Amino acid sequence: MAVFENAEVLEKILGGFFRLLSGTPEVADKLIKAKLIIKFHYTEPDLTLTVDCSGDKVEISANDDTKKPTVEMFMKAEIAHKFWYGKVNLTAALARRQMTAKGPIPKIMALLPAIKPAYAIYPKYLDDNGFEKYNIHK
Amino acid sequence: MQLTDFFQFHAPTKIVYGPGLARDLEAELNDLKARRIFVITDNHVQQMDFYQETIDGINRTGAQVVGVFSDVPANSGLKTVKQGATLGSELEADSILAIGGGSVIDTAKGVNAEMSLAGDLMTDFCGTHTMPHPLNPLIVIPTTAGTGSEVTLVAVIMNEEEKTKMAFVDRYLVPNLAVLDPEVTLSMPPYLTASTGMDAMAHAVEAYLGVDASPYSDALALQAMVMIRDNIVKACQDGQNIEARGNMLVASNLAGVAFSHSMVGVGHGMAHSCGGLCGVPHGVANHILLPYAMRYNLNACEDRLGVLARLFFIKGTGLTGRELAEKAIDAVFELQRELARGAGMPVRLSQVGVKEKDLPEIATATLSDGTCIYNPREVVYEEVLQSLKEAF
Incomplete structure (x- = not known):
């Protein structure tokens, strides 16, 4: 069974998490420096989230086909959930095609140091925003 | 030893070794059902004695070399791949033979993807595991001993406009056959x-x-x-x-x-x-x-x-x-x-x-x-x- 009941819940949780990160200077400043538009394609449930770092601030939008992404990532929502817990071995996930990346790989790699603080933020974010039941540590 | 949480081993390339083997590939070509072979190489390799012997050997097997693309520079790029793919498609090749070093082999991987898949290499397939189905047979005769590209799932191709090297990582890029013939490396300085x-x-x-x-x-x-x-x-x-x-x-x-x-x-x-x-x-x-x-x-x-x-x-x-x-x-x-x-x-x-x-x-x-x-x-x-x- 999928971790998230439907796309609305997924948008609330992951979209909300991205919006939190976009207001976290430690992460957002580096994302803005990268000047990328990243589109995450999730399945089970189906949803896309676009993280637009091409301007002066990070903008998050769901199911947005108006922006041309620099980089696209494809994965099940469950893998994304585990990833933000720091529980996905990225190299294994890429090798097993649990995650696929479309676009210039160096630009994707450049983001990894930027998102590092996010792993610690995610479980706390779930607890603080009424999503405790999704906290896999509970 | 401490094992990692996950590993896999998948080495699908058939590897054959033998001095002089490049001149006699009949058995291997029959296995792959390669009949209309498009050769990708560079101008230097094309001047070597073994090169013509290899081509002659293929043409004696019942398979046919339908064309040769030799304009592959040292750091090959997307434009070169496009040119090669256009020619290969016009010739209705059903397989590719790369004879050369890393640049030639990676170009051949790119050409094979362009010829085998509907879509644009850069726009649709740059990244990791983006290719939807297997490609045409790719045979590689490495002429240097270093790149290893004859058995890898990676192709590195220059984007000339952005002056960056683009990485394509996909299980379908792995060549089908690697022919290791040390005679073709004898002239390396x-x-x-x-x-x-x-x-x-x-x-x-x-x-x-x-x-x-x-x-x-x-x-x-x-x-x-x-x-x-x-x-x-x-x-x-x-x-x-x-x-x-x-x-x-x-x-x-x-x-x-x-x-x-x-x-x-x-x-x-x-x-x-x-x-x-x-x-x-x-x-x-x-x-x-x-x-x-x-x-x-x-x-x-x-x-x-x-x-x-x-x-x-x-x-x-x-x-x-x-x-x-x-x-x-x-x-x-x-x-x-x-x-x-x-x-x-x-x-x-x-x-x-x-x-x-x-x-x-x-x-x-x-x-x-x-x-x-x-x-x-x-x-x-x-x-x-x-x-x-x-x-x-």
């Missing part, structure tokens, strides 16, 4: 023998030290290192030594299978950046940077570097683990010096066109290189810059 051979050594060492190393990749990487250790100097000293040439070709192939699984690390990251920004040939950059990359990883890999020390005949008696690891790095420095004396190899970045002012930009580019996630230690700007300064 000592400098090229040394630089491509040290590229293979860097593949083996970094595959062994990387975070995704497994017992499978270890076995291949260690055997590759032994064969390179025993043969690289011999092959440089006597290019006609078929045994040394054969060993180097097989070692390069083993290292290729190893790093196709456990990838490479910061050494290759620095080498890619030196190549992209300053035009340093890939093998030369790896030759110079390998011991510095090993030193970068010393704190994370003492035990594994200790294994390499023994491989270089260093006895561990009375030495701490760290001292033994440092001896392994010294042994690679010594091999560098030997190749400098015997093959004229440079040992410093300052000898190959890199300027001191370039180092910060090279360090920045290294951090964005795809290899960094496979390095056993975090790749940090200040420390990469320090390594580059030491290698300068």
Whole structure:
């Protein structure tokens, strides 16, 4: 069974998490420096989230086909959930095609140091925003 | 040994070895049902005796060489791939034969993708595992012993407009057949023998030290290192030594299978950046940077570097683990010096066109290189810059 009941819940949780990160200077400043538009394609449930770092601030939008992404990532929502817990071995996930990346790989790699603080933020974010039941540590 | 949480081993390329084998591929071509073969090579290889003998041999089998694309430059790019794919499609080729070094082989992978898939290589398939189905048969005859690309799932192709090297990583890019014929490598001059051979050594060492190393990749990487250790100097000293040439070709192939699984690390990251920004040939950059990359990883890999020390005949008696690891790095420095004396190899970045002012930009580019996630230690700007300064 999928971790998230439907796309609305997924948008609330992951979209909300991205919006939190976009207001976290430690992460957002580096994302803005990268000047990328990243589109995450999730399945089970189906949803896309676009993280637009091409301007002066990070903008998050769901199911947005108006922006041309620099980089696209494809994965099940469950893998994304585990990833933000720091529980996905990225190299294994890429090798097993649990995650696929479309676009210039160096630009994707450049983001990894930027998102590092996010792993610690995610479980706390779930607890603080009424999503405790999704906290896999509970 | 401590096993990682996950590893896999998938080496689908059929590998055949034999001196003179490139002239007689009937059995292998029949297996692949390759009938209309499009050859991709470069102008230099096309002038070699073995090249025409290979083409003649194919045409005697019932298969047919329908065309040849030889305009492949040293650092091939997307435009070259497009040109090759257009020609191959016009000729209605059903398979591709790449004869050459890394640039030719990677171009052939790109051409094969363009010809086999509906879509644009750059727009639709740049990245990791983006290709929806298998490609046409790809046969590779490597003419250098270093790249390993004849067995890897990676193609690195230059985006001329953005002046960046684009990485395509996909299981369907892996060639179907690798023909290892040491006779085709006999004419390589000592400098090229040394630089491509040290590229293979860097593949083996970094595959062994990387975070995704497994017992499978270890076995291949260690055997590759032994064969390179025993043969690289011999092959440089006597290019006609078929045994040394054969060993180097097989070692390069083993290292290729190893790093196709456990990838490479910061050494290759620095080498890619030196190549992209300053035009340093890939093998030369790896030759110079390998011991510095090993030193970068010393704190994370003492035990594994200790294994390499023994491989270089260093006895561990009375030495701490760290001292033994440092001896392994010294042994690679010594091999560098030997190749400098015997093959004229440079040992410093300052000898190959890199300027001191370039180092910060090279360090920045290294951090964005795809290899960094496979390095056993975090790749940090200040420390990469320090390594580059030491290698300068």
